[in-house]
Structures are given as structure tokens and as C-alpha cells.
Amino acid sequence: MTALHFYNSLTRRQEPFHAINPGKVGMYTCGPTVYNFAHIGNFRAYVFEDILRRTLEFAGNKVTQVMNLTDVDDKTIRGAKAGGLALNAFTRPYIEAFFTDLAALNIEPAEVYPPATGHIPEMIALIEALFEKGLAYRSDDGSVYFSISKFPGYGKLAHIDPSQLRSGVRIDQDEYDKEAFADFALWKAWDENDGDVAWDSPWGRGRPGWHLECSAMAIKYLGESFDIHTGGIDNLFPHHENEIAQAEGATGKPFVKTWLHCAHLQVDGQKMSKSLGNFHTLRDLLGKGWKGREIRYVLLGAHYRQPLNFTFEALQAARTALGRIDECFSALEALAGSAVALPGEAPAFAGEALERFAAALADDLNTPEALSALFSLVKTANIALAENILMPAGASAALDAFRRMDSVLGVIAFERPRAENIPEAVLALLGQRGQARADRQWQESDRIRDLLLEMGWVVRDGKDGQTVKKAGR
């Protein structure tokens, strides 16, 4: 396929992608803070990262993805305290829920999900390295800070001039004991709000700063320099900027080659927030009867660097569109039967659509364009089917193209409605109706059709007789 190109937040340009070790890609993804159920805005980022991962695999790479779990920070500590629970007892259900949710969206698992609380020694070692380089200092209360004025490259990702950082931002400096306003905590000294959440360190009891975990765990699992780091756009500053400062400050090597950031999801044109009542968790939507594949499809509908407006109209549109894909796929399956595609027999339209699809993804993960290519395959296949010009081998080749596309999109085979087992009673009624139709007893035929509908089965009269389908979806 065409060479992959990604927009790199660091250079602010679209660049050809070359893995440091050809064929093997190391990728770090900022994961959830496990103090609550993740919402669909969070999942936009995880689905985007899944598309990135699958596109890399589509292009023949072996991907090693690391996604951290932030299981210690202000919010988790606050939640544990409010619930009267130990920290890990508080976070565990949310970690489990997170994995359930990932599966519900057909997101491929990462290779490693390191929890912050499991990597305190690595973080302490990183702070020690920063002390050696003169980039860290200890304050009177025992906290440790990173001195951004001593790190020349600070601001290169966010393109921020550190000396400008103060303007317009509220200042509550007395909460901390820092030398410079923009310095950030590497280690936070224990205070009474932390309860029993504390680890020993050379600087006394306390807990790691939030930015530290990602640098420490990324280096541990992916090395001091690796290919790709992703996250939501909101993490670009300060979190990712600080990650670079910590990692490059300690190792002296370039931390990450390519940074990719996903734009936010909006709901009904506005930022998602609890006060506006437009805050949706994944489980809320599943509870309302929407399928994971439908939500996933909606999230693929816009380019990842553009804000995406989430609406229930979009979910309904996704349901209808997926239904069309399913119909086409099933019709091809029926025609293909057990036929195996032979070389040279693939219809040209399947290859063309797949090529367009691959080019769209290679062009900075253009999923809307990729979906357009998918639908061009649906349409041409439908026409070929209607005109009876498709041989079983051709149908099989078209199916292969769909499957290749779905290896990235993950919406066709996933949760595809299956042919239901038809109960005896329904079969019996169908038989009666068939007889009535043969006898041109339309009233009787319609009566049975209504009866079946009441039982939850929709009758479709086609060229080859009647078929039934579960109602509702």
C-alpha cells in the first residue's frame, strides 16, 4: 500500500512514517484515570488510537502498544476517601469496566496496560536521573519539582514560550512551594488528604506526579526513543510537553518521533458536560439499546483531527448505513457459498475500492474517505448482484476486500446480526401463509403476516418466497 503519512503535532506537518525498527512500531497511548466510567468522548480517542494501530498492522507492521492506567492521582484518592475504600479497591471496578467498554467497541487490546501504582520504583529512578542532570529540585515540604528553566527545549511540542506561560492564567501559588510558576511536580509530599496513599522515596513519603508515570512507563516498555505517542488534544499541554521534558531531560535522547493528537467530541454542538445534561458514558448508550458497532461507526465518521459532533441522529444514521453493509455482505456470502477466489478472477471494482480505501487511511487516517471507498464497494457489488453478472468467485473476492477493510474499521463482522433460529410455530405459520398466497387468499395472508409481527417476526416477500427476520432492529 501507499506509504503511511501522519500529521505530527511536534513538527506540525504531515510526514511520511518510518518506524525506527522497520516493521516494528512502538506506540504509547495515554489511558484512563480510573475514577469513573469513561464517556464516549474518551472513547473517541481510544477508537482513533485503535484505527491507528490497525492501520499500522494493515500496512504490515507488528505493533507494540502500551496504554497506562492512572490509578493514583487527586481524583482517585478523593474517590477512595469518599467511598471509604482502599485506593485499589476503589479503582478496580473502574479498571474492569474500562476493559469491558473497550471490548464493546471492538478495540484491539494493547500489549501492555501498566498501572501507575505498579511502577513507583521506575518513577523514583527517573526522578533520581533528573536530579543528576540538575533538572529537579526539592522544596521545603519534601515535594520534588521539575525546573523548566533548566531544560532548553521546554515548549517545543506545544510551541509555547515558557516565559509567556503566566499571562491570563489564574494563580494560586501558595498551594505549592515552587521556584517558578510553571514548574511541575515530579513527587508530591504526603499530606493529610492522601490518607494512607503514600510510598517511601529518597525525599520522604509521598506519591508521584501525574506526568511522571507516562515517561517512566513508556521508557520501561518501549525504550528511551520510540515511534508514536498519542492522546487527546487536551493532553498536548502540559502533559505531553512535560513527558518530553522528563524523558529527554533524563536520557538526553529524543523521546518520541511522531505525536498524534485527537480532537474532542462535541455533543449537539457543545462540549460534553454534566451540567448541560449531554454527558454520555458508553454504558448509558448501550443501555439505551445502541450497539457498540454503531457507536464505533459514528466515531469513524469524521477525521480524527476535527471536532466531531455526536448526535442521536448520527447514531440512527449509523444503524441504517451498517444495515446496508450487512445486506450487501450477506448477499455476497450467499452467492460465494464455498467458492474460493482464484487469482485473476477478482472483479476490478473490488481491487479499486480496496486501493482507494488503503490510500485514504495512509493519508493521515482519513476514515471518512475510507468509508466512502467502502460504500463504493457496496454500491458496485449491489449493482453487479442485481444484474447477475457476479460469479461465486467474484463474490468471494469482493468479500475478501470487505474483510480487509474491516480489519481496520472493525464494524462489519463485529456484532453483525446473525440469522436467528426460527421457532417451529413461526415456520408453521409461514407454511400456512405460503399456501394462502398460492391460493391468492390475500386476507388470510395478511392476517398471518400481522400475527407474525405480533410475535416479533417481520415477513419479507422476495422473488424466492418468504423470509423472516426478528423485528426491532
Added chain:
RNA sequence: GGUGCGAUAGCCAAGCGGUUAGGCACAGGUCUGCAAAACCUCGUAGAGCGGUUCGACUCCGCUUCGCACCUCCA
């Protein structure tokens, strides 16, 4: 205030200096006893004002409006 992004037909949403994006909805048609379903067909839209150009939705400038980040929200 600083930095960045955007404004596309009823809705959602892409590419592109001149050649059909696509999806949903609407409308027509095929099929059908009727209906449903399915399938096909169908939209010259590009915030406003200037400029560059043979030609601009696409490049440049200004205006208006919207969004995001600016110390721990994906």
C-alpha cells in the same frame, strides 16, 4: 490576553485550483396482490467582503461567527 483549529447542500462529513466524495433524510423508480424490506436513480453546497488567477469551495488578506488549549479534562 497568548496559541491553534474551523465555517461545505435538510442533517452529518471528506478530497480537490478546472473532471461524481460518501452516509442519513427527502423525492422518483424496480420488485410486490398490497405493504414492508431490499436495490437503483436523484442534490452544482461551500459564512461575508476584497485580492491572486484564464479559472477558486480549494491560495492570500480582512470581517463576522464557532471551537479548543494556556498546570494535571481524551
